[in-house]
Amino acid sequence: MLEDIIRKRGPIKKIGVIGMGYVGIPAAALFASSPQFDTVYGFQRDSPSSGYKIAMLNRGESPLKGEEPGLEELLQKVVSAKKFQCTSDFSKIADLDAVALSIQTPFLNKEDLLPDFSALREGLCHVGQNVKPGMLVVLESTVTPGSTAGFAREILEQESGLTAGTDFALAHAPERVMVGRLIRNIQEHDRCVGGIDAVSTQRATELYSPVLTLGKVIPMTATAAEVTKTAENTFRDLQIAAINELALYCEAMGINVYDVRTGIDSLKGEGITRAMLWPGAGVGGHCLTKDTYHLERGVQVLGKDLLDYPEGEPSLYVLARRINDFMPTHMFRLTRDALERAGTPLKGAKVALLGWAFLANSDDTRNTPAEPFRDLLLREGATVTVHDPYVPEYPGVPIVPVVAEAIRGADAIVIFAGHSQYRILNPKVLKQMSAKKHPVIVDGRNMVDPDAYIREGFVYKGIGRGDKNNHPLQD
Ligand code: SAJ
Secondary structure, X not given: OHHHHXXXXXXXXXXXXXXXXXXXXXXXXXXXXXXXXXXXXXXXXOOOOOOHHHHHHHOOOOOOOOOOOOHHHHHHHHHHOOOEEEEOOHHHHHHOOEEEEOOOOOEOOOOOOOEOOHHHHHHHHHHHOOOOOOOEEEEOOOOOOOOHHHHHHHHHHHHHOXXXXXXXXXXXOOOOOOOOOHHHHHHHOOEEEEEOOHHHHHHHHHHHHHHOOOOOEEEEEHHHHHHHHHHHHHHHHHHHHHHHHHHHHHHHHOOEHHHHHHHHHOOOOOOOOOOOOOOOOOOXXXXXXXXXXXXXXXXXXXXXXXXXXXXXXXXXXXXXXXXXXXXXXXXXXHHHHHXXXXXXOOOOOEEEEEOOOOOOOOOOOOOOOHHHHHHHHHHOOOEEEEEOOOOOOEOOEOEEOOHHHHHOOOOEEEEOOOOHHHHHXXXXXXXXXXXXXXXXXXXXOOOOOHHHHHHOOOEEEEOOEOOOOOOOOOO
């Protein structure tokens, strides 16, 4: 019995984390800093693209970009205490009590939205070749519901000849990291821990409890944990789509969506909530753009022929994705209509695109909604100058670091990311820089005061600003 084998093995002391990235490094550092555990190995393929991380980590240095409060000190501490070391020797897995796989699962391409599990499968093979009776294997990567008890279990059993749930424990414990708060999020967020059976859930709870400070373990099945992770992002995407649709309605009805948002949000009280998020130029990033499709595939595989749903109706969640992905097109149409009002042909128009990152005050450009917007403009023969103070470069897209370079001579200025500095741009100065009689300003993130720009002779358009989008032109 697995329970007996685990009892004989005793408490978890030696841990492995596979995949030294945004998820694996803080996880390994926190495991290593816990007095309950003796040794942590960070496993990293010695590949040309990321093998350099091994030496860095063994010097206690973080290979991650950007500020991560507390991470470097933690790494220095656990490396000098010889509680953590990074290696590409996967055979060391054989001496461990528990192994967590935190390997990225990107989409193969934007079209068919199928996940690329190849790196995860490779990691699972390494574990399968070294797993021993009584060990715990945990998947931290975001996977399609059904994967842990499905292909992950199959690979582990095929490679080892052992049986999950009988010889070794298997669970899913999805990560909830956020760049800039990697350590804090692991310690303070609750952690869903889902085993393929109760013994696996219990063993995985032993692994995660010691690193939680404010957070607590929420036990469930592996599949429920997979659905939790994908659905929590699906729901956020849905909430954003709901307010994006309301913004489009308000534009059509000539009212200000932000007044309506304030009105709706004012309804408070016990059990009364309206999670009002913010309308905008679009939804980017690595989570919300993918997790809906993981959930959809999960229900198609696991719920095949069992799902009862209104005939012929599309998934609400996929529709939400389509609405959010429509917002860059809407931004293009706002820009096109405004240039028309200014009497400037779209072809040859000079457009300043402010904010390439997908998130305000961030350098993260993954799946940025600014890209489809720029493509639409280029296709119509406009020229686009991209400004972003946080993003130094992006393949195939020149980015200027000084906003004046983008604004000079611009026919249209379009705010795509909510970077704070765009809130304090001076319309008088922008008007002079643009040297146009009626320059266009399109506000994708509710950053500017419409009247301040309209007074200077701008043609103003804003997401959700039906009350201002057809203002009279000031000469
Ligand atoms: N966005 C809106 N309106 C909003 C909120 C966001 O248009 O009201 C847009 C943003 O501009 C961005 C995209 O959506 O383009 C995603 O923004 P996000 O705030 O959701 O940031 P992410 O993609 O980094 O989401 C992460 C997720 N965290 C994890 O997966 C661990 C998500 O679950 C968190 O809820 C989110 O951070 C967060 O709350 O910060």
